[in-house]
Amino acid sequence: MTPSVLDAITRQIAAEFGASFSYLSMAAWCEHHKFMGAGQWLRAQSQEEHGHAMKLFNFVLARNHPVQLPGIDQPRGEFASIVDVFERALAQEQEVSRNIDALYELAFREKVFAAMAELQWFITEQVEEEKTVSEIVAKLHMVKDDPASILDVDRELGGRRDEGDEEADRGAKHAR
Numbered sequence: 243m244t245p246s247v248l249d250a251i252t253r254q255i256a257a258e259f260g261a262s263f264s265y266l267s268m269a270a271w272c273e274h275h276k277f278m279g280a281g282q283w284l285r286a287q288s289q290e291e292h293g294h295a296m297k298l299f300n301f302v303l304a305r306n307h308p309v310q311l312p313g314i315d316q317p318r319g320e321f322a323s324i325v326d327v328f329e330r331a332l333a334q335e336q337e338v339s340r341n342i343d344a345l346y347e348l349a350f351r352e353k354v355f356a357a358m359a360e361l362q363w364f365i366t367e368q369v370e371e372e373k374t375v376s377e378i379v380a381k382l383h384m385v386k387d388d389p390a391s392i393l394d395v396d397r398e399l400g401g402r403r404d405e406g407d408e409e410a411d412r413g414a415k416h417a418r
């Protein structure tokens with residue numbers, strides 16, 4: 243791996259841990275304000291981001307480079323509303339997508355093919371993440387300030403199933 247690609251991946255590891263921390267902070271705000279479903283959704287999202295960071299962490303080590311972990315910025319802890327939480331989550335995902343694209347372009351320019359292959363997964367993942375969060379934002383805009391409808395959305399968010407569950411389902415289907 244070239245030094246600049248390694249450096250950029252290291253920054254991405256920090257960004258993924260930062261996203262994990264930021265989602266955890268959003269989860270805390272939601273649960274403190276008794277949006278327990280959203281809190282559960284955001285906790286699961288925080289775990290996913292942790293998984294993204296670890297995927298890159300493992301990749302750097304697999305390529306025989308040392309990992310220099312950077313500091314993580316303190317995430318925002320105050321939000322105006324549950325809509326504000328998810329609008330910020332969407333902005334965060336859009337920024338991550340731009341970073342991943344730039345990182346992919348760098349790996350391409352420097353012909354680091356292994357990094358390009360690794361980053362493909364992240365490009366696909368970002369499409370999914372942006373789609374999911376923008377659907378939640380759209381729903382929250384639709385219901386506006388109607389408390390009963392907001393609680394419905396919150397309940398729905400609490401029904402989030404993790405990728406692990408889906409894999410377990412697929413496994414169960416294959417076993418049948």
Ligand SMILES: [Fe+2]
Pocket residue numbers: 258261290291294338
């Ligand atoms: Fe991520």
Ligand SMILES: [Fe+2]
Pocket residue numbers: 261291335338371
């Ligand atoms: Fe994400």
